[in-house]
Amino acid sequence: MSPPLWIAAWALLLHGCAAGRAPQAPSTRNDIRDCSADPPYLPPTATNTTARLAVLRGILRTHGIHAYIVPSTDAHMSEYISKRDARLGWLTGFTGSAGTAVVTWDKATLWTDSRYWTQAERELDCNWELQRTTSIESIATWILEVVPAEGNVSLDPFLFSIDTWNSYSRALHGSSQTLLPLETNLVDQAWGDQRPPPSSSEIYSLPAEFTGSSWQEKVAGIRQQMEQHVRRPTAVLLSGLEETAWLFNLRGDDIPYNPVFYSYTLLTNTTISLFVEESRLSAEARQSLRSGCPGPLCVELKEYGQVSAHLRHYAQGNVTVWLGTEYTTYGLYAIIPQEKLLEESYSPVMMSKAVKNTHEQEMLRATHVRDAVAVIQFLLWLEKTVPQGQVDEFSGAQRIDAFRWAQEHSRGPSFQSISASGLNAALAHYSPSNGSSRTLSAREMYLFDTGGQYLDGTTDVTRTVHWGEPTPLQKEAYTRVLMGNIDLARLIFPSNTAGRTVESFARRALWDVGLNYGHGTGHGIGNFLSVHEWPVGFQYNNVPLEAGMFTSIEPGYYRDGEFGIRIEDIALVVEAQTEHQSGEKPFLTFEVVSLVPYDRNLIDLGLLSPEQIRYLNSYYERIRAHVGPELRRQRLEEEYAWLQESTEPFPVSSAGTAAPGTLALASLLSVLLSELGA
Numbered sequence: 001m002s003p004p005l006w007i008a009a010w011a012l013l014l015h016g017c018a019a020g021r022a023p024q025a026p027s028t029r030n031d032i033r034d035c036s037a038d039p040p041y042l043p044p045t046a047t048n049t050t051a052r053l054a055v056l057r058g059i060l061r062t063h064g065i066h067a068y069i070v071p072s073t074d075a076h077m078s079e080y081i082s083k084r085d086a087r088l089g090w091l092t093g094f095t096g097s098a099g100t101a102v103v104t105w106d107k108a109t110l111w112t113d114s115r116y117w118t119q120a121e122r123e124l125d126c127n128w129e130l131q132r133t134t135s136i137e138s139i140a141t142w143i144l145e146v147v148p149a150e151g152n153v154s155l156d157p158f159l160f161s162i163d164t165w166n167s168y169s170r171a172l173h174g175s176s177q178t179l180l181p182l183e184t185n186l187v188d189q190a191w192g193d194q195r196p197p198p199s200s201s202e203i204y205s206l207p208a209e210f211t212g213s214s215w216q217e218k219v220a221g222i223r224q225q226m227e228q229h230v231r232r233p234t235a236v237l238l239s240g241l242e243e244t245a246w247l248f249n250l251r252g253d254d255i256p257y258n259p260v261f262y263s264y265t266l267l268t269n270t271t272i273s274l275f276v277e278e279s280r281l282s283a284e285a286r287q288s289l290r291s292g293c294p295g296p297l298c299v300e301l302k303e304y305g306q307v308s309a310h311l312r313h314y315a316q317g318n319v320t321v322w323l324g325t326e327y328t329t330y331g332l333y334a335i336i337p338q339e340k341l342l343e344e345s346y347s348p349v350m351m352s353k354a355v356k357n358t359h360e361q362e363m364l365r366a367t368h369v370r371d372a373v374a375v376i377q378f379l380l381w382l383e384k385t386v387p388q389g390q391v392d393e394f395s396g397a398q399r400i401d402a403f404r405w406a407q408e409h410s411r412g413p414s415f416q417s418i419s420a421s422g423l424n425a426a427l428a429h430y431s432p433s434n435g436s437s438r439t440l441s442a443r444e445m446y447l448f449d450t451g452g453q454y455l456d457g458t459t460d461v462t463r464t465v466h467w468g469e470p471t472p473l474q475k476e477a478y479t480r481v482l483m484g485n486i487d488l489a490r491l492i493f494p495s496n497t498a499g500r501t502v503e504s505f506a507r508r509a510l511w512d513v514g515l516n517y518g519h520g521t522g523h524g525i526g527n528f529l530s531v532h533e534w535p536v537g538f539q540y541n542n543v544p545l546e547a548g549m550f551t552s553i554e555p556g557y558y559r560d561g562e563f564g565i566r567i568e569d570i571a572l573v574v575e576a577q578t579e580h581q582s583g584e585k586p587f588l589t590f591e592v593v594s595l596v597p598y599d600r601n602l603i604d605l606g607l608l609s610p611e612q613i614r615y616l617n618s619y620y621e622r623i624r625a626h627v628g629p630e631l632r633r634q635r636l637e638e639e640y641a642w643l644q645e646s647t648e649p650f651p652v653s654s655a656g657t658a659a660p661g662t663l664a665l666a667s668l669l670s671v672l673l674s675e676l677g678a
């Protein structure tokens with residue numbers, strides 16, 4: 001699944017693409033608001049926010065605040081948030097996943113990106129102005145215009161990343177307005193007892209068979225990194241929910257799709273403090289955490305809300321606190337004096353988690369075999385039912401979820417399924433809703449981008465299919481997307497190469513004929529954790545690729561108003577077998593662990609080189625070898641026959657000759673690498 005907009009680089013690309021679409025014409029539709037009508041017209045999907053705005057404005061006046069900024073994030077920079085953290089949604093009525101609201105004494109404005117413009121017009125009432133951009137400069141300019149001189153602009157510093165805070169601070173610098181961080185959240189005050197209560201569900205230990213190593217080993221590994229770092233940090237502060245979940249082998253369900261729980265961790269050279277609602281820990285979890293008490297491997301349980309006070313106290317000592325700026329809010333960061341900070345983009349826990357050990361790799365491989373069974377069941381089911389016209393995007397998404405749920409160790413979907421037919425697939429983030437969902441047809445292409453959570457791993461796979469006669473353009477575009485997927489997957493490259501250096505291999509076959517796609521090419525993935533796991537991937541801010549990392553490879557092609565194609569697999573970075581050796585470390589390549597055949601109906605074999613066909617055939621052999629026996633074990637004989645048919649080897653002789661571009665691109669790569677000093 002292509003990551004959402006909070007990931008900055010991806011955002012730019014995707015936003016650039018989406019913003020390129022034609023502006024929406026003035027509408028006479030009755031499903032969106034019309035604030036220029038008299039009286040204003042509101043569709044039933046809009047929320048009346050008059051009363052809640054009045055309450056918030058009362059609170060602003062009491063605090064001497066003239067503008068209050070409300071983000072869509074939570075205190076852990078989570079990709080998905082709980083209902084309790086949906087402050088933007090409650091205040092505005094707008095339920096999209098990304099946006100910023102600013103409320104003044106007499107104005108209220110929402111900023112969001114092009115994915116959500118129509119949705120915002122359906123959900124906002126006429127108290128709100130919609131700004132069709134997300135740049136902080138634009139928000140700051142608006143604030144400077146409407147807030148009186150000497151006015152106070154305020155926000156909750158525990159909901160803003162360090163970067164975002166800095167951007168607002170820079171933008172307001174030199175004006176007479178003051179940017180005032182306020183520790184009590186004013187929206188929460190206004191929300192009052194209507195705000196959903198904190199989650200109370202159990203936080204549990206992962207059974208040992210599903211962990212890569214014990215939490216004690218992980219803690220020892222992080223402490224070793226602290227000792228070996230030149231700055232000799234005395235503590236590591238963890239704010240990302242998946243960091244604490246991974247470190248202690250604990251899971252919960254506070255957030256949709258990600259099996260994590262609200263927490264912070266302060267791991268020092270001699271102590272471990274876990275800030276969490278203690279009563280929610282299962283008996284085994286508590287026992288496991290307390291097993292080393294007293295001593296350096298004793299986990300002290302502290303209240304979640306105590307983290308600031310505790311950190312403030314700790315930071316008074318002769319200490320150095322190591323943290324990852326990408327997941328730490330400005331509120332926590334500002335507590336630590338600058339000279340006691342060791343800032344890196346990602347914490348050592350995030351970096352360690354990114355490289356999976358042998359057992360974690362085995363678990364992710366096994367997960368993908370069972371996941372492939374579910375996807376193959378779905379593909380066969382579609383083949384049989386779509387021609388009868390009884391499947392729509394929504395019921396399709398429900399069906400694949402159901403197939404996954406039936407697999408061993410399943411814990412539900414890993415993100416909201418993308419299930420898009422025909423022109424809907426051209427919207428990279430389209431998700432169907434009940435009641436407004438397109439019927440699947442043998443005359444259209446269908447794209448589904450779905451994934452599952454299992455106790456041993458997380459999956460994410462995209463296939464695009466056509467059950468009838470694709471147009472020549474659809475076939476060519478699909479084949480070129482597939483060529484890009486193959487070219488990147490079979491690439492051999494030096495150890496420590498940055499993902500962005502090799503990313504263009506996934507685009508080359510499209511570039512050859514003047515086609516492209518407007519989103520990133522991949523993201524890391526977890527073991528029963530996040531479906532988008534940083535810092536692995538192919539963007540400028542991703543870390544160099546190392547053996548043991550998992551990433552998606554997902555080129556695509558989108559034709560506005562017509563169709564969309566994406567082919568996504570998860571791949572493990574492995575050492576390559578090369579004839580020669582240069583440098584100390586072996587070269588690397590990918591092993592694709594998603595094991596689902598592509599649509600033969602959409603492949604134009606004449607475009608593929610013999611190398612690409614040989615690669616495809618060997619991939620299909622692996623699918624047969626791994627998924628075939630599992631289908632039989634589950635007594636899915638019809639699916640087994642379908643798999644055999646779908647993975648028939650392709651004839652190599654019918655292929656064209658290798659494209660001349662290969663050499664040119666390889667030499668371009670070597671230039672890039674030598675510039676990087678690799």
Ligand SMILES: *[C@@H]1O[C@H](CO)[C@@H](O)[C@H](O)[C@H]1NC(C)=O
Pocket residue numbers: 042048049050051
């Ligand atoms: C919205 O709610 C307010 C009071 O909370 C009410 O006075 C107003 O008429 C409502 N507006 C609409 C359009 O229903």
Ligand SMILES: *[C@@H]1O[C@H](CO)[C@@H](O)[C@H](O)[C@H]1NC(C)=O
Pocket residue numbers: 063064065150151152180
């Ligand atoms: C801005 O906030 C400060 C601190 O809360 C307060 O003392 C001051 O009066 C406020 N300014 C205005 C113009 O209300």
Ligand SMILES: *[C@@H]1O[C@H](CO)[C@@H](O)[C@H](O)[C@H]1NC(C)=O
Pocket residue numbers: 318
């Ligand atoms: C702080 O700790 C460092 C390293 O342990 C030590 O070299 C330094 O002398 C200490 N400073 C003070 C003021 O205690």
Ligand SMILES: *[C@@H]1O[C@H](CO)[C@@H](O)[C@H](O)[C@H]1NC(C)=O
Pocket residue numbers: 234269270317318319
């Ligand atoms: C741990 O760090 C503290 C500073 O907080 C330092 O005084 C102490 O000597 C360190 N202990 C060990 C065992 O390294």
Ligand SMILES: *[C@@H]1O[C@H](CO)[C@@H](O)[C@H](O)[C@H]1NC(C)=O
Pocket residue numbers: 434435
């Ligand atoms: C979808 O909508 C139909 C008709 O309104 C309803 O019967 C059905 O329960 C809904 N399904 C889900 C999963 O919400």
